[in-house]
Amino acid sequence: MSQWRDFFDRHAPHYMENRFVKNTLAEVDFIEKELSLTPNMRVLDVGCGAGRHSVELAKRGYCVTGIDFSQGMLEQARQNALTAGVSVDFVETDARSYRTEQPFDAAICLCEGGMGLIEMLEDPVEHDSGILQTVAACLKPGAPFLLTALNGYRTLRSMTQEDVVSGRFDPATMVATHTEEMELPEGKDIMKYRERLFTPPEMSQLLKAQDFEVLSMWGGTAGSWNKKPLNLDEIEMMFVCRRLP
Numbered sequence: 152m153s154q155w156r157d158f159f160d161r162h163a164p165h166y167m168e169n170r171f172v173k174n175t176l177a178e179v180d181f182i183e184k185e186l187s188l189t190p191n192m193r194v195l196d197v198g199c200g201a202g203r204h205s206v207e208l209a210k211r212g213y214c215v216t217g218i219d220f221s222q223g224m225l226e227q228a229r230q231n232a233l234t235a236g237v238s239v240d241f242v243e244t245d246a247r248s249y250r251t252e253q254p255f256d257a258a259i260c261l262c263e264g265g266m267g268l269i270e271m272l273e274d275p276v277e278h279d280s281g282i283l284q285t286v287a288a289c290l291k292p293g294a295p296f297l298l299t300a301l302n303g304y305r306t307l308r309s310m311t312q313e314d315v316v317s318g319r320f321d322p323a324t325m326v327a328t329h330t331e332e333m334e335l336p337e338g339k340d341i342m343k344y345r346e347r348l349f350t351p352p353e354m355s356q357l358l359k360a361q362d363f364e365v366l367s368m369w370g371g372t373a374g375s376w377n378k379k380p381l382n383l384d385e386i387e388m389m390f391v392c393r394r395l396p
C-alpha cells in the first residue's frame with residue numbers, strides 16, 4: 152500500500168494542467184546541453200510521471216525508458232507518447248528496486264520523481280538511498296545524472312517550534328508530515344503525507360555515498376532552471392552529477 156502511488160493515480164488525469172509543467176521544452180533543451188546528450192543515447196527517466204520529459208526526449212531522437220510506480224501516470228504517459236507519435240519504453244516499477252541488464256548513457260530524476268516522497272512508516276534515508284542506488288546501478292560508468300529535489304531551506308524558514316512539538320516537523324530526520332487541503336487542478340484534496348526535505352550538503356553526501364561525483368549544484372525549481380545559486384525560498388534544488396567509473 153503506497154499512499155504516494157494512490158495520490159498520483161488520482162491526480163494523473165490532471166497532472167499536465169499544473170503550472171509547473173509548462174516549461175518542458177526549455178527544460179529538455181537544458182537537459183540535452185547539460186548532460187551532453189548525443190542522438191540515440193539511452194536515457195532513463197526516473198519517476199517519469201506523465202512522460203513530459205521522456206516524450207520530448209524521444210521526439211529529439213533519444214531512446215528513452217521512463218519508470219514510474221503509478222499506473223495512472225503511466226497511462227497518461229503512454230497516451231502522450233502516442234499523440235506525439237514516438238516510442239518510449241514506459242515501465243511500471245518502483246524506483247527503489249528497478250534494475251536493468253542494459254545500462255543507460257544518462258539519467259534524470261526530476262520534480263520529485265520519487266526522491267523525498269516518503270511513505271508513512273518508511274525510513275527516509277533508506278528510501279532515498281534506494282532510489283539513488285537504482286540510478287547508479289542502471290548507469291554506465293561516467294554517465295551523467297540530473298536530479299531535482301525539494302529545497303529544505305524553504306520549508307525550514309516557515310517552520311516553528313510548534314511544528315516540532317506537534318510532530319509536523321522532525322528535526323532529526325528532516326521529514327515534514329503534512330495534513331492539508333491541497334488545491335489541485337481537479338479540485339481540493341485533503342491529504343496526509345510525508346516529505347523529506349534536503350539541504351545541499353546532505354544531498355551531496357547521499358549522492359557521493361552512491362558513487363556519484365557532484366559537478367554542480369544550483370536552484371532547480373521546475374520552470375526556472377537557469378544555473379543560478381539556490382535561492383533560499385525556491386521550491387527545488389538541482390544537482391548535476393556523474394556516476395563515478
Ligand SMILES: C[S@@+](CC[C@H](N)C(=O)[O-])C[C@H]1O[C@@H](n2cnc3c(N)ncnc32)[C@H](O)[C@@H]1O
Pocket residue numbers: 155156159172197198199200201202203218219220221224244245246247260261262263264265266268
Ligand atoms: C511530481 S511527479 C514528477 C513527474 C515527472 N518527473 C515530471 O517532472 O513531470 C512524481 C512522479 O514520481 C513517481 N514516483 C514517486 N515515487 C516513486 C517510486 N518510489 N517509484 C517510482 N515512481 C515514483 C510518481 O508516481 C509520480 O509520477
